[in-house]
Amino acid sequence: MILKLKSTYLFKSLITVGLFILVSCGQDYIPKPKAYLRLDYPKAQYKKINIDVPFYFETNHLASKIKYKKLAATKESYGINIEYPTLKGTIFLTYKAIDGDSEILTEYLRDAQKFTLEHTIKADEIPVFPYENKERKVYGIFSEVKGNVASPAQFYVTDSVQHFLVGSLYFYAKPNYDSILPAANYLQKDMARIMETIVWK
Template sequence: MIKKSQNKYVFKIITLSMVFGFVACGEDYVPKPKAYLRLEYPKADYTKSQLDLPFSFEMNKLATKIKSKNLSGTTTSYGLDIEYPTLKGTIFLTYKAIDNKKENFMLFLKDAENLTQKHMIKADEIPVTVYENKEKRVYGLFSEVKGDVASPAQFYITDSINHFLTGSLYFYAKPNYDSILPAANYLQKDMKHIMETVEWK
């Protein structure tokens, strides 16, 4: 015959076994992956640049901060920062005059290619698109750098005689390809539009 104290003990064991049994039969807990906000950006509205530079182009009105600087103290080299505060990104443009010298052209071309090559270590892939507009004498290359890299896109364009222009995209935040992808895609379209609308002076 089972005593009352033993009876309570057996009841507790049976109750706990049933609770564990029900819990074990449930679905396994899987932590939710990190989510990113779905960002919507306004349709691009472009206007022609009114800057004292050896070239003109169309830029998005969403870029509210433009910083232009002479890099060499002469009319041969300029830097231009096109800032997008709402997207936390900047397109950096660098202009250099070739002065009809083949050695200058080859040096500028090598520097532009090296900029993209620096990101190859962390890049998943780098699709390249050739750009050519014979009528405007604009020839170049657009590189999209996929992966957790500092600059997800670069380009260079030139007439191969007098003008050489490079562009690169950077974000203020630590690079995380998934989180910056919507903004990167948006600004890459702006970069391509700059390439397509450049006119040499």
């Protein structure tokens, strides 16, 4: 009887150990990579904005807050913030009058290009897209900055005589290119729309 109990105990133990070995065998554990939420945004609906600045433009209805103010400067200048609370981002626009001064235009162009080039330290790539609308006298450059940078897109436009406008996109979070990419792509289209719809007053 004792021998029978011992053999039953031994048999159960062997089965338990065998099952444990079978279950534990298999592929090595590999930690899952970080995942980011797939974000789908509503189709953009644009409307004309007429605020007390020297140009008109169109912006997305998703931009629920538009703030602007006159900047303290000798020449006419304005700061405009187009805020997207749901995307946690803002497009900052700065307008400066040129008043026919070619030296001032050269200085503004140099500053705008320098601002983009400052991102080359952390940027993976900076594709540049020229823009021109002869009918409305709007000429400029759109720059997409790829990588973990503070501002993933910038642009500037001018009529080369009276007006100069520069824009940049910022998010309210630490830059992580993979996580902000869907929102950045969405807002870059809005920035392009601003460029394409500018009408100087």
